[in-house]
Amino acid sequence: xxxxxxxxxxxxxxxxxxxxxxxxxxxxxxxxxxxxxxxxxxxxxxxxxxxxxxxxxxxxxxxxxxxxxxxxxxxxxxxxxxxxxxxxxxxxxxxxxxxxxxxxxxxxxxxxxxxxxxxxxxxxxxxxxxxxxxxxxxxxxxxxxxxxxxxxxxxxxxxxxxxxxxxxxxxxxxxxxxxxxxxxxxxxxxxxxxxxxxxxxxxxxxxxxxxxxxxxxxxxxxxxxxxxxxxxxxxxxxxxxxxxxxxxxxxxxxxx
Amino acid sequence: xxxxxxxxxxxxxxxxxxxxxxxxxxxxxxxxxxxxxxxxxxxxxxxxxxxxxxxxxxxxxxxxxxxxxxxxxxxxxxxxxxxxxxxxxxxxxxxxxxxxxxxxxxxxxxxxxxxxxxxxxxxxxxxxxxxxxxxxxxxxxxxxxxxxxxxxxxxxxxxxxxxxxxxxxxxxxxxxxxxxxxxxxxxxxxxxxxxxxxxxxxxxxxxxxxxxxxxxxxxxxxxxxxxxxxxxxxxxxxxxxxxxxxxxxxxxxxxxxxxxxxxxxxxxxxxxxxxxxxxxxxxxxxxxxxxxxx
Numbered sequence: 200x201x202x203x204x205x206x207x208x209x210x211x212x213x214x215x216x217x218x219x220x221x222x223x224x225x226x227x228x229x230x231x232x233x234x235x236x237x238x239x240x241x242x243x244x245x246x247x248x249x250x251x252x253x254x255x256x257x258x259x260x261x262x263x264x265x266x267x268x269x270x271x272x273x274x275x276x277x278x279x280x281x282x283x284x285x286x287x288x289x290x291x292x293x294x295x296x297x298x299x300x301x302x303x304x305x306x307x308x309x310x311x312x313x314x315x316x317x318x319x320x321x322x323x324x325x326x327x328x329x330x331x332x333x334x335x336x337x338x339x340x341x342x343x344x345x346x347x348x349x350x351x352x353x354x355x356x357x358x359x360x361x362x363x364x365x366x367x368x369x370x371x372x373x374x375x376x377x378x379x380x381x382x383x384x385x386x387x388x389x390x391x392x393x394x395x396x397x398x399x400x401x402x403x404x405x406x407x408x409x410x411x412x413x414x415x416x417x418x419x420x421x422x423x424x425x426x427x428x429x430x431x432x433x434x435x436x437x438x439x440x441x442x443x444x445x446x447x448x449x450x451x452x453x454x455x
Numbered sequence: 456x457x458x459x460x461x462x463x464x465x466x467x468x469x470x471x472x473x474x475x476x477x478x479x480x481x482x483x484x485x486x487x488x489x490x491x492x493x494x495x496x497x498x499x500x501x502x503x504x505x506x507x508x509x510x511x512x513x514x515x516x517x518x519x520x521x522x523x524x525x526x527x528x529x530x531x532x533x534x535x536x537x538x539x540x541x542x543x544x545x546x547x548x549x550x551x552x553x554x555x556x557x558x559x560x561x562x563x564x565x566x567x568x569x570x571x572x573x574x575x576x577x578x579x580x581x582x583x584x585x586x587x588x589x590x591x592x593x594x595x596x597x598x599x600x601x602x603x604x605x606x607x608x609x610x611x612x613x614x615x616x617x618x619x620x621x622x623x624x625x626x627x628x629x630x631x632x633x634x635x636x637x638x639x640x641x642x643x644x645x646x647x648x649x650x651x652x653x654x655x656x657x658x659x660x661x662x663x664x665x666x667x668x669x670x671x672x673x674x675x676x677x678x679x680x681x682x683x684x685x686x687x688x689x690x691x692x693x694x695x696x697x698x699x700x701x702x703x704x705x706x707x708x709x710x711x712x713x714x715x716x717x718x719x720x721x722x723x724x725x726x727x728x729x730x731x732x733x734x735x736x737x738x739x740x741x742x743x744x745x746x747x748x749x
Contacts, residue, residue, distance in 0.1 A: 261632060281632045288626045292497055293680040302622055305633045310618055338680050339625075358633070 214239040214277055214362050214393040215260055219269035221450075222252065222259045228267065229255040231416040232452060239274070239361075240391035242384070243410035244398045244424070248437050251415045253397040254284055257364050260395070273362065277393075278306065280360035282351055284367045284397075290340045296350050297335040300326055303357025325353040330379055345376040352380050363387055365396040369403065381407055401428060415439035467705040476594045477701055477713060480658045483602040484667055485693025487609035488651045490686045492672035494644065497682070498624050501669050502556065506563035507645075508652045508665040510540035512570030515586065515656060520577050524585075526597050530653055537649030540566060545645075570661075589660030591701075591713045598657045605654040609647050616640055621682065659714045667693055670721035677732025696721035 213236040222230040230252035237243055245253045258264040259271055261281035273279060301314060301322050308314055314322075326332055329349040334342070342350060348368065355363060365384075369377045385407065387394050398404050404411055404424060411427040413419040415436040420427040467474045495504045514536025518528035540562045548555035574583045594602075613620070619640045622630045630637045655664030671692035675685050700717030707716075731738045 263628075263631065279632070283628055287628045289497075289624060292625045293682050293685060294621065294625055295681075298621075299625065302626070302629060305622075308618075310615070310636070340680075354629075 212239040212274065213237065214241070214274055215395070216272045216274075217269070218272070220256075220259065220266055220271060221268040222255050222264055223267050224255075226267065227447065228252075228416060228450070230259065230414070231450075232269070233414075233418055234269075235412070235418060235421055237393060237395060239277075239393055240388075241410050242388040242394045242408055243412060244396050244404040244408035245412045245414055246398055246401065246404055246428070247414035247419070251436065251439075253414055254366050256414065257281070257366050257395065257397055258283075260362075261364055277361040278359070279362045279364065280355050280358040281364040282355060282366060282368060284370070288339075290342075290347075292339070294339055295336050296331060296339060296342070297322065297326070299339050299350055300353040300357065303354035303359075306358060321357060325356040326350075328356060328383065329353040345372045348372055348380065349376065352383055356383070360392065362393045362395070365394070367397050367399060370399065377403070401433075404428065463706060464702060467702065473592050473594075474701060474705065476599060477591045477658075478698060480591065480594045480599055480602050481667070481697025481701070481717060482694050483599070483606040484651070484655050484658060485671070485690055485697060487606040487613075487647075488655060488668040489671045489689035489693040490613055491609065491644075491647055491651055492668035492670075493675070493682070493686050493689050494620065494624065495648065496669065496672045496676065501673070503559055504648060504652070504665045504668055506544075506559040507537055507541060507648055508656075508661050509563040509570075510566045511537040511649065511653055511656060512586070512661045513566050513573060514539075514570075515653075515661070516570040516573035519582070519586065520573055524582075526601065526657070530601065530657075533653040533656055534649060536566065537653060538646065541645045541649060585660070587660045587662050588712065589656065589658050589663060589714050591658045591717065594658060601657065602654050605650055609651055612643065612647055616643060620644060659717070663714050663718050666718040666721060667696070670718070670725045671696065674721070674725040674728040674732075677728035677734055677736045680734055692721070692724050696724055699723075 215237040217233050217235050220230060220233045221228050229250075233256070245256065247253050255264065259266060260273065261279060261283075263281070301318075303325070304312075304314060304318055304322070308318065323332075323335075326335060329352050331346065331349050331353065334346065334350075339347070339350070352368075368380060372380075381403070384394055384396070396408070398408070405428060408424055410422065411424040412421045413427050413432055413436050416439065419436045419439065420429075420432045468478060492504070495501055511533035514532035514534070515529040516532070517536075518525065518530070518532030521532075522528035540559075544555055544559040544562050547553055547558040551558075553561075570586075571583065574586050619630060619634065619636045623637055623640050627637060630640075651668065652661075652664050655667060658664075659667060671689040672685070674692050675688035678688055679685055697717050697720075699720035701713060703720060704711045704713040704716035728736065730736060733739065
C-alpha cells in the first residue's frame with residue numbers, strides 16, 4: 200500500500216513522522232509498516248477495530264514501546280503528554296485531587312522547584328477548567344470514573360505540552376463529561392497544539408476531529424475525516440484485523 | 456502516687472544510662488524508619504521490607520565470623536548482602552518468569568538459613584539470639600552515632616526524593632512519561648530501606664528491625680488518609696512504642712527482653728488502631744454512623 204500523507208497541511212511542519220514503523224509484542228506486529236506524518240497543530244483521531252494497534256501506536260509515539268522496525272520521529276523541542284487508556288494509577292494512595300493535578304507542573308517545577316503563588320493559581324485554574332472546583336481536597340480514591348478523567352485532563356492542561364496523546368479518553372464516561380472534555384480538546388486545537396486521540400465513537404470523530412487515521416495494523420486510510428470514514432473503508436478495516444498467528448513466518452516485505 | 460508514677464515512667468531513664476541510650480536509639484530509628492515504612496506500605500511492599508530484613512543476616516553473620524561483634528564489619532556485611540539481594544531479586548523478576556515477590560521470598564529464605572548456619576559455625580546460641588533479636592539495652596556510642604547518621608541521611612534523601620517518590624507510587628506511568636528519574640528513585644529508596652534495616656539490626660536484630668518500620672506505619676493508616684499526617688503519625692507511634700516498650704520491659708524486670716517488648720508495644724498500638732481507628736477501623740465498620748445528606 201502506498202503511504203498516505205496525513206494532511207493538507209494547516210502548517211507544513213510535521214510534529215510526528217512515522218517511517219515504515221512496525222511495533223509489536225514478541226515479534227508479532229501490532230502496527231505493521233506504517234508510514235506517514237502528523238502535521239504540527241493538527242487534531243487527529245485514530246480509529247479502528249479492537250486489536251488494530253491503536254493503543255500500541257500511541258504507546259510507541261509516547262516512547263513507552265520501542266519499534267521492532269522503522270522509526271518514530273517527534274520533531275525536536277516538542278513536549279509530549281500522554282494519557283494512557285487505563286493509567287496504572289494507584290487510586291488507594293492517600294493523595295488529594297489538588298496534588299494529583301499539580302503533578303502536571305513537573306516540567307516547570309521538577310524535583311525541587313518551588314510551586315509558588317502563580318503556579319498555585321495555575322493549578323486552581325486547571326481544576327476550574329475541568330469543572331472540579333470544590334473537589335481539591337477530596338482523596339482521589341473517592342472520585343467517580345468521570346471525575347477522575349476530569350482530574351487527569353486538568354493535569355494534562357498543566358503539562359502545557361505541544362503534542363498531546365489521548366488513549367480512549369472518553370470510554371465509560373457520560374455524555375456531559377465527554378462534551379466538557381471535548382471542549383478542552385478543541386481549546387488545545389485552537390492553541391495549535393497537536394492532539395492525537397484514539398477513539399471508538401465514530402460519531403464523536405465525525406463531529407470533532409478534522410483528521411482521521413483508520414488503522415488496522417496498517418493504515419487503511421489517512422486524511423480528512425469525511426474521506427476516511429466511509430462504509431467501504433470501515434468494512435475493510437474490520438476484515439484486516441485477525442488474531443495473532445503463532446506460526447507466522449517472518450515478514451518479507453521490503454522496507455519501503 | 457506521684458512518686459510511683461515517676462518511678463515507673465521517668466525514673467528508669469533518669470537513673471540508668473543504658474535506658475537513655477536505648478531511648479535515643481529508638482527515637483533515631485523511628486525518625487527515619489517510620490516514613491520509609493509508610494512508603495513501603497503505600498507501595499504494597501510491606502513484605503519486601505520483611506524479606507530484606509532477613510536478607511541482611513548472612514552478610515552480618517559473615518562480618519561476625521570475620522571480626523566477632525564488630526560494628527563496622529557487621530554493618531558493611533549487612534549492607535552488602537542487603538543490596539545484593541535487592542538487586543538480584545529485581546534482576547530475576549525482570550529477566551525470568553518469576554515475579555519480584557516470589558524471587559524475594561526465595562532469596563530471603565536462603566539468606567536466613569545461610570545466616571543462621573554461619574553464626575552457629577562460630578558462636579554460641581546466645582550470640583545467635585543477639586544477632587536475631589539485637590540488644591537494645593547495650594547501645595554504645597558508636598552504634599548511637601551510626602543510628603543517628605543513618606536517620607539524618609535518610610531524612611535528607613527522603614526530602615530530596617519526596618516529589619518523584621510520591622509520583623512513582625501514585626502514577627508510575629505518568630512519572631515515566633515526564634522524567635527518567637523513576638528507576639533511580641526506586642533504587643535509592645531500596646537503598647534507604649536496606650540502610651535503615653541494617654541500622655535497626657544493631658538495636659533490634661534482624662527479626663525485629665522491620666517491626667519498628669512497618670507496625671507504626673500500618674497503625675497510622677487507621678487514623679488518617681493524608682500522606683503528610685501519615686508520616687508524622689507513624690514517626691510518633693514509633694517513638695511511643697520505643698518508650699512504652701522500654702518502660703514495660705524495665706518494670707517487668709529481667710523477664711521481658713527490651714527488643715521484643717518494643718515491638719509488642721508497637722503491635723499493641725497497631726491492634727488498638729485496628730479496633731478503634733477512625734479510618735476504616737473495625738469499630739467504625741461495626742457501628743456505622745448515619746450517612747450524610749449529600
